[in-house]
Amino acid sequence: MIYITGIGAISAIGNNVSENLHSLKNKITGIGKIKYLETNYKDEIPVGEVKMSDNELITALSLNKERAFTRTALFGIKAAKEAVDNAGITDINKYKTGIISATTVSGMGSSEKYYQKFLHTDFANDFIKTHEAADHTEKIADSLGIKEFMTTISTACSSSANAMMLGARLINNGILDRVIVGGADALSKFTLNGFNSLMILDREPCKPFDQDRKGLNLGEGAAYLVLESEKVVKERSKKPLAILSGYANANDAYHQTATSPEGYGPFLAMSNALKNAQLNADKIDYINVHGTGTENNDLSEGKALKKIFKNKVPKFSSTKAYTGHTLAVAGSLEAVYSVLSIQNNIIFPNLRFKNSVDDLNLIPETELIENINIEHILSNSFGFGGNGTSLVISKIR
Amino acid sequence: MVYINGTASLSPQNSLDYNKFLEGIIEYEKDFLQSIKPNYKEYMKPIAARRMSKTVKNGIICSQKALQEAKVDIPDAIIVGTGLGIVSDTEKFLENMLNNDEKFLTPTAFIQSTHNTVAAQIALKLKCHNYNFTYVNRGFSFESAVIDAIMHINEGKRNILIGGTDEMSEHYFHIIRKNGRWKKTKVKNTELLNYTTNGAICGEGVNFFIISSEKNENTYSEIKAINTFYKPENSEEINIKLKSFLNNADTKINDIDLVITGHTGDAVGDKIYYNFLQENFRNKPASYYKHLTGEYQTANSFALWLGANILKTQIIPDFIRLNGNPISKIKNILIYNHYFDINHSFILLSQA
Numbered sequence: 001m002i003y004i005t006g007i008g009a010i011s012a013i014g015n016n017v018s019e020n021l022h023s024l025k026n027k028i029t030g031i032g033k034i035k036y037l038e039t040n041y042k043d044e045i046p047v048g049e050v051k052m053s054d055n056e057l058i059t060a061l062s063l064n065k066e067r068a069f070t071r072t073a074l075f076g077i078k079a080a081k082e083a084v085d086n087a088g089i090t091d092i093n094k095y096k097t098g099i100i101s102a103t104t105v106s107g108m109g110s111s112e113k114y115y116q117k118f119l120h121t122d123f124a125n126d127f128i129k130t131h132e133a134a135d136h137t138e139k140i141a142d143s144l145g146i147k148e149f150m151t152t153i154s155t156a157c158s159s160s161a162n163a164m165m166l167g168a169r170l171i172n173n174g175i176l177d178r179v180i181v182g183g184a185d186a187l188s189k190f191t192l193n194g195f196n197s198l199m200i201l202d203r204e205p206c207k208p209f210d211q212d213r214k215g216l217n218l219g220e221g222a223a224y225l226v227l228e229s230e231k232v233v234k235e236r237s238k239k240p241l242a243i244l245s246g247y248a249n250a251n252d253a254y255h256q257t258a259t260s261p262e263g264y265g266p267f268l269a270m271s272n273a274l275k276n277a278q279l280n281a282d283k284i285d286y287i288n289v290h291g292t293g294t295e296n297n298d299l300s301e302g303k304a305l306k307k308i309f310k311n312k313v314p315k316f317s318s319t320k321a322y323t324g325h326t327l328a329v330a331g332s333l334e335a336v337y338s339v340l341s342i343q344n345n346i347i348f349p350n351l352r353f354k355n356s357v358d359d360l361n362l363i364p365e366t367e368l369i370e371n372i373n374i375e376h377i378l379s380n381s382f383g384f385g386g387n388g389t390s391l392v393i394s395k396i397r
Numbered sequence: 398m399v400y401i402n403g404t405a406s407l408s409p410q411n412s413l414d415y416n417k418f419l420e421g422i423i424e425y426e427k428d429f430l431q432s433i434k435p436n437y438k439e440y441m442k443p444i445a446a447r448r449m450s451k452t453v454k455n456g457i458i459c460s461q462k463a464l465q466e467a468k469v470d471i472p473d474a475i476i477v478g479t480g481l482g483i484v485s486d487t488e489k490f491l492e493n494m495l496n497n498d499e500k501f502l503t504p505t506a507f508i509q510s511t512h513n514t515v516a517a518q519i520a521l522k523l524k525c526h527n528y529n530f531t532y533v534n535r536g537f538s539f540e541s542a543v544i545d546a547i548m549h550i551n552e553g554k555r556n557i558l559i560g561g562t563d564e565m566s567e568h569y570f571h572i573i574r575k576n577g578r579w580k581k582t583k584v585k586n587t588e589l590l591n592y593t594t595n596g597a598i599c600g601e602g603v604n605f606f607i608i609s610s611e612k613n614e615n616t617y618s619e620i621k622a623i624n625t626f627y628k629p630e631n632s633e634e635i636n637i638k639l640k641s642f643l644n645n646a647d648t649k650i651n652d653i654d655l656v657i658t659g660h661t662g663d664a665v666g667d668k669i670y671y672n673f674l675q676e677n678f679r680n681k682p683a684s685y686y687k688h689l690t691g692e693y694q695t696a697n698s699f700a701l702w703l704g705a706n707i708l709k710t711q712i713i714p715d716f717i718r719l720n721g722n723p724i725s726k727i728k729n730i731l732i733y734n735h736y737f738d739i740n741h742s743f744i745l746l747s748q749a
Contacts (some may be wrong), residue, residue, distance in 0.1 A: 040499045103533075116495060119568055124575040132480060132694075133512065133533035138627075138739070147627050151541040152534035154482070156514035162530060166545070173548045193494045194507035251475075251520040251529040257508050265491065268526055384508070385517025386527055 002168040003233045003240035004393070006087025006226035007336045008079040011323045012048030012219050016082055021340050024348045025368055029322050031205040031217050037191060038113075039189045045201055047187060048219030048324025050075065061143075068126035070107045071186035073136040075222035080140045080162065080180055087226040088238045095177035095232050098149030100167050101137040101224075102159030102183030102328040106130075108153075109188040136184050139283070142276075149176055154328065157290070157383025158249070159183050160223065161331025161391055165247040166228045177232050181225030182332035198257065206293035208318035209302065209364050210357040216292040219324025223333035243338045245376070246277025246392030253386050258296050263304030265388045266290075270308055270378060273390035283376050284314045284392075286347050288334045289364070290380040291318025292325050301380065302360040314378075317350035319365045331381040338377040338393040346370050399550045400749055401617040403467030403607035404703045405459035407432050409586075409600060410689045413462070415706050422689060422716040426585045429570050429599035430691035448507070449518070450485045452564040452603065456515035457522060459605035466615050467607035472558035474528035475516050476545050478538030480694020480736075482512035498589040515562055536736020536742065539695040540625045543560045543744070546608040547620065553610075558611045560605035561698025565691075567614055570599055578737065580662065580731075585679075589662040589688035590719075597661035597737075600691015606699035606705070612749055617705035621729075621745040622646035628739055632672045635741065639733075641678060642743045653681060654727045657700050658719065659734040660685040661692040669735060674719075697734040697742060704730045 010016065012030025013023035023030065030048040034041070037049065057074040058065055061081075069077075080099070084092065107130035117123040129135065137152045149170070153162050160183030168182035185191075195201050195218060202215040233240055250272060252265025259265065274281055291302055305313050319337055326333055341347060350364035375395050382388040406412035409430040410423050423433075432455060437446040440458045449457075456477065464472065490506035511517075513531040521530050528549070532541035539561030548559040573579060580596035589598055608620065625641045629635050643649065656678050660669040674683055684707075690699045707713055711727055732744040 112491060112495070115491060115572075118572045118575065124677055126576075128572055128576045132535055133482070134535040134537070137534060141627065149625065150534065150627050151537055153531065154518075155529070155531050156511055156513055159438065166530075169545075169548055169552075173551060175544070175548075189499065190491055190507075193499050193502055194490065194510075197502040197504040197507055243695065249528045249530065251517070253520045253524050253526050256514070256517060256521070257504075263525065276696040302732075330460050384511050385513040385529070386520060387513055387517065 001230050002244040003228050004225050004244055004339055005240045005243045006083040006239055007241065007339055008082030008086060009223040009333055009336045010050055010075050010079045011221035011333055012358060013322050015052060024322060027349060028349060029205060029351055031324055034134050037187050037189065039192055041192060045192065045203065046205055046217055048217055049160065049187060050221055062272060067131050069139065070110045070130045072103060072106050072109065072138060072184045073139040075186060076101060076136045076140045076184035077143050079222035080144060080224040081182060083146060083224040083226050092145055096148050097146055098170060098176045098179040099137060099141045099146045100151050100153065100163040100179060100181045101140060102153045102163045103133050103136055103155055103185055104156060104159060104328045105185055105188050105191055106133040107135050108190045109186045112189050113294050145293040154386040156385055157327055157330055158381040158387045158389040159328035161381035161389035162249060164244060164332060164335060164391055165249060165389060166246060168244050171227060171229045179229045180224050180226055182222065183328040184222035185220055185221040185326060185328045187218060191323050195260060195264060198213055199337045200294045202293060205352060206321055207352045208291035208321055208350055209357065209362060210353050211357050213293045213295065213298060215294050217324040219326040221326050221329050221333060223329055223336045225332060225335060240396055243394045243396055245394040246273045248272030248276050249389045251386040252388060257384050259300040259382060261300060263300035265386050266301050266304035266382050267307050267390040269390040270304060273392050277392040279376060279392065284378045285374045286341060286377050287314055287316035288338055288377060288379040289316050289318045290296065290382045291320055293320065295345065299359065301355060302357060302362050315347055315365050317348055319348055321351035334379050335391060338379050341377060342374050342395045345372055346376065347372060399547050399620045400609045400612050401606050401620060401705045402609040402613055402615055403463035404617060404702050404705050405462035406604045407435060407455045407459055407697060408602040408690045408699055409433060419712060419714050422587060423682060424587050426583050428583055429565050430586065430724045432601055450483050450563050452483055453515050453518050455603040456560060456562050457519060459560060459603050460519045463605040463607050464558065467556065467609060469556045469607055471523055471525050473554040474549050475519050475525060476530045476542040476555045476557065476559045477510060477516040478532040478542040478561045478695050480535050480538045481563050482533060483510050483514050484564055484569050486510040488566055488568055503553045515683065535694050536740030539698040540623060540742045543623050550608065550610045555610045557608040559608055560603065561695030562603040563601050563693040563695045565599055565601040565693065584662065586688045590660060593664055595664050597663040597666060597692040598687060601693050602690050602699055604702045616707035619747045619749045621747045623692055625742045629741060632676065635673060636676055646745050648729065650657050650677060652729050653731045654685040654725060655730045656681055656711045657694045657730060657732045658683060658685050659687055659696065659703055661687045666738060669738060673733060680722055682722045682724045684713060684717040685719045686717055694736060700732045700734060701744060704732055708746055708748050
């Protein structure tokens with residue numbers, strides 16, 4: 001049994017978990033005009049930015065201003081620390097503890113600012129060292145004092161769902177007793193222009209699972225969860241928040257950026273995660289769908305949902321209408337939201353939905369549902385390269 | 398038990414064919430070493446070859462060869478480690494974006510720039526829907542893939558495709574050289590250990606393996622254990638890590654017949670290796686290899702390729718010998734690597 005004992009998050013809808021929860025409950029979206037990212041698209045493309053500047057983050061975290069911290073690393077340190085505090089951990093190395101973080105851009109937000117100066121002039125600074133993906137993981141590990149195990153995952157939009165799956169497997173294999181898992185990604189001009197060149201960015205706040213959806217909004221942030229073994233949970237006598245009861249990773253093997261029309265990869269990820277959790281499909285009370293708001297994803301994911309759940313698709317919603325697509329963070333951020341759903345007996349609404357997709361006739365929840373008992377949640381993350389991972393998060397019985 | 402049943406390597410040496418590799422070291426005097434280009438036409442259509450970056454192409458070729466050797470059609474998992482990802486396409490998109498002020502951008506380079514492109518393209522080529530993973534943690538990228546593969550075998554899977562892959566670009570080399578990682582001047586690879594300056598020899602390469610639960614006629618070796626550790630305080634901590642690593646693997650210092658270390662020509666980094674050998678393996682034969690490949694985040698995958706081949710053939714070429722200590726039958730090999738004293742790892746290989 002893999003227990004979730006702590007959660008931490010920073011996103012466009014809040015700088016910590018309780019702010020995120022407040023926004024989710026009150027339908028407060030984080031999508032809006034670009035404030036911090038330097039780009040020509042400031043007035044044209046809405047995004048889900050974290051509402052703190054780098055300097056504010058450095059001050060809030062009492063970090064040394066002289067050291068090179070990328071925005072990704074700052075998000076990561078903030079959310080990972082919150083998760084560790086939330087788990088009530090005081091002596092982190094009392095148990096074999098690891099850190100697994102996910103990212104797609106890592107230091108790109110800083111690299112793109114200095115790249116031409118680095119390349120064409122004698123100029124040098126410590127941001128030379130922060131480009132590689134591991135930089136943010138090392139910064140988190142150093143700030144938490146973790147030395148036992150570290151790795152970084154980059155499987156596009158499923159990255160931090162994979163971090164959670166790997167963390168669970170490392171505990172199940174007896175390699176670790178405890179692991180902090182999640183992801184961090186800051187918006188960069190590189191990512192914004194990349195997605196823009198693919199023509200899948202909505203010029204308005206996105207509308208997941210709506211017939212008239214026009215694409216996704218990019219988001220940013222970080223989210224981490226503390227996973228602990230049964231042994232550690234018993235010894236620490238700290239009440240866990242939820243259970244990571246199932247996981248599966250599958251590849252769509254269809255196209256580098258598009259999902260197959262019938263959603264075979266998503267179907268495999270979901271059905272194998274249910275198998276791994278030893279649950280029949282009818283036991284799922286709510287699905288936090290990947291639901292990016294692109295033409296392609298929502299249709300494929302919807303078809304896969306219908307293949308698994310037939311005409312009894314459980315209540316579902318996409319929280320990306322709040323946060324934007326946080327890329328590598330999406331899996332762990334939505335896992336944090338799933339834990340909040342279970343703890344508070346609520347289902348978060350899918351903002352801005354009006355009409356169901358013609359082929360699908362699937363209607364997400366559009367209002368907050370309260371006082372609903374949720375035993376099992378399925379959470380989906382699918383991405384470029386056909387990488388897809390589904391998680392099952394369950395209430396502690 | 399965990400076995401290596403297939404291997405493939407593309408490096409600055411003739412490593413695609415082990416017999417050719419044994420013929421001798423290819424000498425370079427360069428800023429950084431680059432992998433020898435295979436004849437792409439033998440492996441893929443020219444259009445595909447033009448479209449893909451070197452890392453992706455070489456990853457596909459090495460995955461094919463490793464699968465063929467092990468007689469595996471569809472692996473149960475595809476796991477790739479890469480410290481840098483697809484540098485060439487990342488730079489292409491970044492430079493287009495910066496030079497054209499965010500205008501006139503086409504998505505091709507962006508699509509191919511994501512770190513998981515190699516693993517994804519292999520899955521696409523094989524139509525493999527199984528577990529697919531990409532690790533991107535500097536000098537732990539490939540090691541994480543090995544750990545993951547071993548867990549898969551322990552979980553009941555049979556054949557896992559793993560690879561370490563990194564390419565170096567002119568621009569990234571130039572930028573990283575500024576912070577002192579690489580030597581300031583061209584390096585003569587055959588003289589690597591004679592340098593007394595700081596900075597490593599830089600390189601690149603792609604090495605793939607089939608990790609299997611069962612032995613077959615092509616088995617190279619057994620992987621007995623692997624361990625990674627981050628930023629050790631001093632040599633004492635490294636020695637303690639070594640002792641507990643060998644202890645857990647039920648192996649004694651005396652059982653080790655060959656040590657493969659990751660000397661890079663960097664005075665600071667190599668001192669760690671020399672101390673390690675002096676303090677733990679004074680009379681044991683030792684080998685090094687980064688004069689063949691240069692240093693890169695996943696260079697340890699070349700060491701695994703080398704160790705696996707040595708255990709299978711019992712041949713240690715002279716050009717990788719680090720000392721003259723007498724060699725007996727090679728049953729156990731310890732690979733010790735560190736990436737700029739940040740990421741340290743041990744791998745223990747045994748005769749299958």
